[in-house]
Amino acid sequence: MLELALKGSKRYYGWIAGLLAVIGVGFGCYLWQLSFGLGITGMSRDVSWGFYIAQFTFLVGVAASAVMLVLPYYLHHYKAFGRITILGEFLAVSSVTMCVLFIVVDLGQPMRLLNVMLYPTPNSVLFWDMIVLNGYLFLNIIIGWQVLQGERNGVAPPKWVKTLIYISIPWAVSIHTVTAFLYCGLPGRGFWLTAILAPRFLASAFAAGPAFLILLCLLVRKLTKFDPGKEQIQTLAKIVTYGIILNVFFFLCEVFVVFYSKIPEHMDHMIYLFKGLHGHGVLVPWMWTSIALMVFSIILLVNPFTRQKEGILLVACLCVFFGTWIDKGLGMISGGFVPSPLHYVNEYVPTAPEIAITIGVYATGFLVLTLLFKIATSVKEELEGV
Amino acid sequence: MENSRRTFLKIAGISALGLSAKPVLDAFALDIDMLNKKINAAPKNGALTAKRWGMVIDTRKLETEEALKPMIEVCHKIHNVPVHENKRHEIKWIWEEGFKHAFPDLEHEYVNERVEHLPFLVLCNHCKDAPCVRACPTKATFKQADGIVAMDFHRCIGCRFCMAACPYGSRSFNFRDPRPFIAEINKKYPTRMRGVVEKCNFCSERLDEGLQPACVEASNGALVFGDLENPESEVRQLLKTNYTIRRKVALGTGPSVYYIV
Numbered sequence: 037m038l039e040l041a042l043k044g045s046k047r048y049y050g051w052i053a054g055l056l057a058v059i060g061v062g063f064g065c066y067l068w069q070l071s072f073g074l075g076i077t078g079m080s081r082d083v084s085w086g087f088y089i090a091q092f093t094f095l096v097g098v099a100a101s102a103v104m105l106v107l108p109y110y111l112h113h114y115k116a117f118g119r120i121t122i123l124g125e126f127l128a129v130s131s132v133t134m135c136v137l138f139i140v141v142d143l144g145q146p147m148r149l150l151n152v153m154l155y156p157t158p159n160s161v162l163f164w165d166m167i168v169l170n171g172y173l174f175l176n177i178i179i180g181w182q183v184l185q186g187e188r189n190g191v192a193p194p195k196w197v198k199t200l201i202y203i204s205i206p207w208a209v210s211i212h213t214v215t216a217f218l219y220c221g222l223p224g225r226g227f228w229l230t231a232i233l234a235p236r237f238l239a240s241a242f243a244a245g246p247a248f249l250i251l252l253c254l255l256v257r258k259l260t261k262f263d264p265g266k267e268q269i270q271t272l273a274k275i276v277t278y279g280i281i282l283n284v285f286f287f288l289c290e291v292f293v294v295f296y297s298k299i300p301e302h303m304d305h306m307i308y309l310f311k312g313l314h315g316h317g318v319l320v321p322w323m324w325t326s327i328a329l330m331v332f333s334i335i336l337l338v339n340p341f342t343r344q345k346e347g348i349l350l351v352a353c354l355c356v357f358f359g360t361w362i363d364k365g366l367g368m369i370s371g372g373f374v375p376s377p378l379h380y381v382n383e384y385v386p387t388a389p390e391i392a393i394t395i396g397v398y399a400t401g402f403l404v405l406t407l408l409f410k411i412a413t414s415v416k417e418e419l420e421g422v
Numbered sequence: 423m424e425n426s427r428r429t430f431l432k433i434a435g436i437s438a439l440g441l442s443a444k445p446v447l448d449a450f451a452l453d454i455d456m457l458n459k460k461i462n463a464a465p466k467n468g469a470l471t472a473k474r475w476g477m478v479i480d481t482r483k484l485e486t487e488e489a490l491k492p493m494i495e496v497c498h499k500i501h502n503v504p505v506h507e508n509k510r511h512e513i514k515w516i517w518e519e520g521f522k523h524a525f526p527d528l529e530h531e532y533v534n535e536r537v538e539h540l541p542f543l544v545l546c547n548h549c550k551d552a553p554c555v556r557a558c559p560t561k562a563t564f565k566q567a568d569g570i571v572a573m574d575f576h577r578c579i580g581c582r583f584c585m586a587a588c589p590y591g592s593r594s595f596n597f598r599d600p601r602p603f604i605a606e607i608n609k610k611y612p613t614r615m616r617g618v619v620e621k622c623n624f625c626s627e628r629l630d631e632g633l634q635p636a637c638v639e640a641s642n643g644a645l646v647f648g649d650l651e652n653p654e655s656e657v658r659q660l661l662k663t664n665y666t667i668r669r670k671v672a673l674g675t676g677p678s679v680y681y682i683v
């Protein structure tokens with residue numbers, strides 16, 4: 037099936053060439069980072085994780101959201117999703133690819149990456165995160181490929197694939213749970229030290245992932261002859277609605293606990309993010325934008341009249357995606373580091389090369405996504421004889 | 423008694439596991455043996471040993487920033503700690519903090535005037551139950567049998583999970599090659615490369631040679647170092663006769679550095 041990725045229009049090749057160029061720039065900056073060290077980023081002694089780890093966190097969510105297609109289809113026999121589960125699985129593959137890359141570019145000594153396996157340390161959450169992420173990557177590659185090949189050849193995929201699919205459902209939940217555990221088990225970081233972190237991560241994942249998938253479906257419909265389907269998109273929209281409402285609800289639970297208890301260790305981070313602390317507050321406008329986007333998207337999504345209009349749905353999905361991206365990809369990580377454990381307010385702002393590397397990783401993910409979606413939609417076109 | 427029972431249970435548990443998972447354990451065994459050897463190697467002649475090293479800092483003898491300087495300087499000098507201009511890249515093993523930063527949970531608006539302006543010496547607490555050790559995915563940060571939380575600079579992958587885990591900001595990361603920023607390299611202690619984490623090691627290398635930690639030696643008796651588990655040790659005597667505080671005890675990390683205020 038791989039050959040399907042090679043046959044495309046001029047526009048397709050242009051897009052790929054563009055992505056490769058962006059990857060090239062990012063890779064160049066990465067080489068610079070390799071030789072200089074992580075000092076070319078905006079990270080510091082106090083804010084020791086930055087943009088890379090934040091993107092990683094956000095994308096784990098996008099990856100996990102494939103389960104929102106797989107679960108209704110395979111557990112509830114919701115047939116309509118059979119048409120597009122492959123898109124969810126391939127989105128998961130490209131997201132996890134980005135996650136792994138973000139971890140690697142964040143390491144001070146990437147050449148020693150294998151030490152995590154050479155000296156397995158079960159008490160470290162990072163060890164488990166590595167296992168669940170890699171496992172999820174392979175599960176989705178194998179499942180996606182087998183199912184698509186079966187579909188193409190008009191035969192049911194082998195039995196063992198079904199077993200893998202059932203395994204992949206709790207596995208998807210595990211990747212985001214373990215990722216939340218990276219943060220919420222640390223004693224001195226009040227912002228993350230909350231049991232709602234994993235549920236909140238999952239809720240925002242189940243909003244952002246399907247929202248992105250809707251955008252992709254609309255794009256696929258426009259660019260190819262394969263139509264993911266109106267019903268499919270509408271069902272996804274309902275999932276996004278529940279996801280984003282839950283996300284905001286969990287966030288409000290957090291706000292209540294933090295501001296009613298008034299424990300400074302927990303409160304100071306929230307104040308920093310939403311009001312600024314000791315005159316520092318680069319993230320304040322961003323955080324309020326995020327809240328506004330999420331609330332606005334809820335208004336559009338809850339109302340069936342607006343939700344059912346695909347043009348408006350598109351806007352709502354963009355709001356969900358960027359709202360949750362700011363929340364997790366900007367605020368969640370540096371917010372936990374400011375103020376520092378010694379109560380200094382040292383802010384973090386990513387540097388230009390850091391952003392270039394980040395965009396390079398995203399471009400790599402989009403390249404994988406493009407190739408996989410090309411294959412999937414070509415097979416679908418073939419089958420539908422259009 | 424309590425202790426030996428626990429050990430017995432542990433051994434029993436491990437052997438039961440071993441029956442079912444022998445090959446897996448064998449694979450681990452090599453690694454653990456090596457680690458144990460490193461940790462439990464029979465002490466060299468004259469080495470200072472303890473069950474759990476700890477430190478008592480008598481702030482009554484360290485009233486000014488000037489008084490702290492010699493300790494900070496000697497530590498950073500013998501351990502090849504670089505001096506970076508860029509504050510973001512800063513590396514420090516032991517430094518001075520005001521009360522409200524060293525003890526943010528004890529600070530209040532009517533704090534005693536002397537304490538409010540007192541400079542506190544802060545360093546890695548070599549926590550009894552260290553979150554950094556728990557977090558490290560490669561055992562590059564590990565607990566020695568003598569209670570010291572040590573680091574293997576050659577194993578560290580630079581993930582900085584330990585920095586997020588430490589509630590005391592005790593750890594620094596080499597954001598760039600430190601060597602050009604070391605005024606005078608001490609050949610007896612390794613320099614680091616970029617991309618790894620480092621922190622105070624309670625002068626393990628000096629203890630091996632029968633010497634007290636360098637800061638203790640430079641402190642004119644204001645810093646006392648000894649075995650927290652030996653009731654006869656000087657640190658225990660000081661703890662018995664003075665009221666002491668530790669940093670962020672509510673977190674349960676069990677800091678081994680005590681302050682007489």
Ligand code: SF4
Pocket residue numbers: 545546547548549552553554555571587588589590591592593621675
């Ligand atoms: S003070 Fe920080 S670095 Fe030192 S042992 Fe405790 S947690 Fe680890």
Ligand code: SF4
Pocket residue numbers: 557558559560561562563573577578579580581582583584585618619
């Ligand atoms: S940075 Fe090094 S010492 Fe710290 S957790 Fe990672 S591997 Fe362990």
